[in-house]
Structures are given as structure tokens and as C-alpha cells.
Amino acid sequence: MATTPLTLEPAELPPDAVEVGRIADAWGVKGWFKVLSHSSSPEALFASKRWYLQPSERGGKAFAGTVVLSIRQAKDHSDTVVAWAQGVDDRNAAEALRGARIFVPRSSFPSTSEDEFYWVDLIGLAVVNREGVALGQVQELMSTGPQTVLVLAYEEDGKARERMIPFVSAFVDKVDLPEKRITVDWQPDY
Known part of the structure; x- marks a missing residue:
């Protein structure tokens, strides 16, 4: 099976960016990946269609600086979050993102009701x-x-x-x- 090289778009981290999770590992063979959310309610991950990634502090790095991923789909699956992004089309590309820190702009978080707080x-x-x-x-x-x-x-x-x-x-x-x-x-x- 031929693999597509991982090409990521460099980006500036938005000033209101909040770290919301990490990429845990590849999920399946079509480029999906598992996400470890920092929240038990990962609404911010689902609400944002653009995730900003920074490499893990430890281990190998498939990229440097900040990059942006356009999210095709993110969903709950068996007590975890799985996602699929533009340009991440096979298992090898998803594995290359392992450990990456996920940030989303605070402005893209869903609104809270009167007595709810992030x-x-x-x-x-x-x-x-x-x-x-x-x-x-x-x-x-x-x-x-x-x-x-x-x-x-x-x-x-x-x-x-x-x-x-x-x-x-x-x-x-x-x-x-x-x-x-x-x-x-x-x-x-x-």
C-alpha cells in the first residue's frame, strides 16, 4: 500500500488558543486518529473545524512549530474521540501526528448557559x-x-x-x- 506524505499547513497560534487535547494514535487505516481530550465534555473539539497542532515535547517530531488541520469529521466513539482531517489520508499519516498537542481558539467554543463555565x-x-x-x-x-x-x-x-x-x-x-x-x-x- 502506497503512503501519501504528510503535508501540513504552517500557521500562527491564535492569541485566544486553548490546549484541549492530544493526538493519541492512529485509528483504522484511512487516516482517522484517536484524541485524548483534556475535558470529559469535548464540545470544543466538535465545534471547531480548524485545530492547531504543536508537536509533543517528547519523542520524535513529524513537524515543527504550529500547523493547522482542517477537520473533516470528529465524533465520540466508545468513550474516546476520533477525528479525520484533510491531508491525513492513511494510517501512516495519522501515526505521524501521535503526541501532537491540539489547540482551538477560545472564540470557537460553544456558548455556555448562565450557570455553566469552561x-x-x-x-x-x-x-x-x-x-x-x-x-x-x-x-x-x-x-x-x-x-x-x-x-x-x-x-x-x-x-x-x-x-x-x-x-x-x-x-x-x-x-x-x-x-x-x-x-x-x-x-x-x-
């Missing part, structure tokens, strides 16, 4: 309680199954510490993205 928008927000006491800054979010937990970084007695607060309406009063602040019903000694 995790990426919460990272870095300051968290204060109802009394105005600073509790820390959102370092990451963690899914614990039934709920999501805010993982806050803060300093106490000159030492870096972590605090976890369930991201549920019982404890979260308000998320103010323009002010970069989350107000919670939580005390520093909880």
Missing part, C-alpha cells in the same frame, strides 16, 4: 469568601465523579498550600469572570 475560564481567578477574606487562586479543577472541586493555591506562614472547595451552588455564591473573582460561602479554617 474550566479554562476559572483557572487563575481569585477566590474570596462572603466576608471578603482571600482564600486563594484557582490552580486547577478536579472531577471527583459527582462534583467538580476547585483546587486553590495560597500561602500561609511563607509556605505554599492548597485548599479544595466543591464547585457546587451550596458553596459558590457567584462567579464574576469580568472581575476575575469567585465568591464562596467558605471559611479559611474549613
Whole structure:
């Protein structure tokens, strides 16, 4: 079987680009590939028809810099995401992308409803309680199954510490993205 060389279009990473996943491996023989999504809800992958790739930090690199893929199709398949792109027409081409980091512009994410937030928008927000006491800054979010937990970084007695607060309406009063602040019903000694 003859293989087509992988030709990728160089591109500039959009200023609002967000890393949403990685290419795991080839899937089948026709150029499809598996994607490891950084989210349990990969809507951003499905919504964007142009994915920006950067090579993996480790291992061999089939390309350098940033390239753009025009996505023909992306879908859920057995608890994973699989995709097919222009110019990736056989298994060898798909394998050459293994490990590549996938970015999509934040502007292409689907809109959220009033009480929904993308995790990426919460990272870095300051968290204060109802009394105005600073509790820390959102370092990451963690899914614990039934709920999501805010993982806050803060300093106490000159030492870096972590605090976890369930991201549920019982404890979260308000998320103010323009002010970069989350107000919670939580005390520093909880």
C-alpha cells in the first residue's frame, strides 16, 4: 500500500488558543486518529473545524512549530474521540501526528448557559469568601465523579498550600469572570 506524505499547513497560534487535547494514535487505516481530550465534555473539539497542532515535547517530531488541520469529521466513539482531517489520508499519516498537542481558539467554543463555565475560564481567578477574606487562586479543577472541586493555591506562614472547595451552588455564591473573582460561602479554617 502506497503512503501519501504528510503535508501540513504552517500557521500562527491564535492569541485566544486553548490546549484541549492530544493526538493519541492512529485509528483504522484511512487516516482517522484517536484524541485524548483534556475535558470529559469535548464540545470544543466538535465545534471547531480548524485545530492547531504543536508537536509533543517528547519523542520524535513529524513537524515543527504550529500547523493547522482542517477537520473533516470528529465524533465520540466508545468513550474516546476520533477525528479525520484533510491531508491525513492513511494510517501512516495519522501515526505521524501521535503526541501532537491540539489547540482551538477560545472564540470557537460553544456558548455556555448562565450557570455553566469552561474550566479554562476559572483557572487563575481569585477566590474570596462572603466576608471578603482571600482564600486563594484557582490552580486547577478536579472531577471527583459527582462534583467538580476547585483546587486553590495560597500561602500561609511563607509556605505554599492548597485548599479544595466543591464547585457546587451550596458553596459558590457567584462567579464574576469580568472581575476575575469567585465568591464562596467558605471559611479559611474549613
